[in-house]
């Protein structure tokens with residue numbers, strides 16, 4: 001069957017770069033976002049609507065015979081905390097509908113519809129742990145973390161059911177740490193401080209930090225993020241009961257990032273003014289991730305030092 005991809009949230013930090021990368025592979029792409037494209041790619045069919053428009057979603061599956069889904073449309077942690085009802089509609093109900101459509105049309109077309117779901121370190125909690133593996137105690141303390149965990153479990157269960165039928169859903173998910181882009185400054189997330197700090201250092205403006213200096217979290221660069229998404233979806237089969245995998249390139253505290261930036265931009269200044277809404281979330285997320293399962297199941301690898309990682313980000 002002709003490969004047809006559906007990408008939701010194609011204007012976002014991950015969606016926009018995944019769309020660009022996938023369009024280079026000559027795949028037939030249907031792209032959905034609330035906003036119109038910042039730059040149109042000729043071969044892509046665009047829809048401007050919400051993923052909560054179930055009639056539209058179902059018609060896209062019906063009319064375009066979708067074989068792969070990359071689902072990036074979501075509210076991030078801080079936005080979700082401020083809008084729990086909307087987070088439930090978008091991050092949970094609409095995501096479930098997309099998974100159900102993938103499963104139903106997979107069975108109808110006798111294929112396993114590949115489904116990529118970007119999960120998050122937000123599923124961890126309530127204690128801050130080091131070297132967290134996928135099975136570590138998971139009791140999210142945020143709306144967003146509960147949203148993400150629910151969809152991880154929903155997709156994994158439907159994947160197992162599909163294996164028995166040899167058709168339906170092939171669910172694949174990566175639990176992302178903070179993502180650092182060099183050309184997009186995210187908002188609405190708890191880990192946004194890292195790209196925001198780097199942006200302020202480059203621009204010579206003071207950065208007001210909502211977290212304490214010792215706060216330590218894991219991160220990944222956008223290039224490795226997109227490469228990981230393409231890699232995990234390129235595998236014909238991922239022979240693993242586990243369907244959700246950790247990835248990380250570096251982990252560091254805010255004072256480590258500040259020391260590095262001052263070394264590169266001596267005039268850079270940071271002002272700490274703790275925000276409980278941010279600190280209470282960061283204090284439940286792991287300081288670092290164990291990525292052995294991703295290495296074993298789909299060859300994820302990262303052996304970059306903190307210095308090399310940060311230099312690669314600021315040099316872009």
Ligand code: AKB
Nearest residue numbers: 076077120189190191
């Ligand atoms: C956030 O900070 O909300 C996201 C995430 C780690 O999932 N960047």
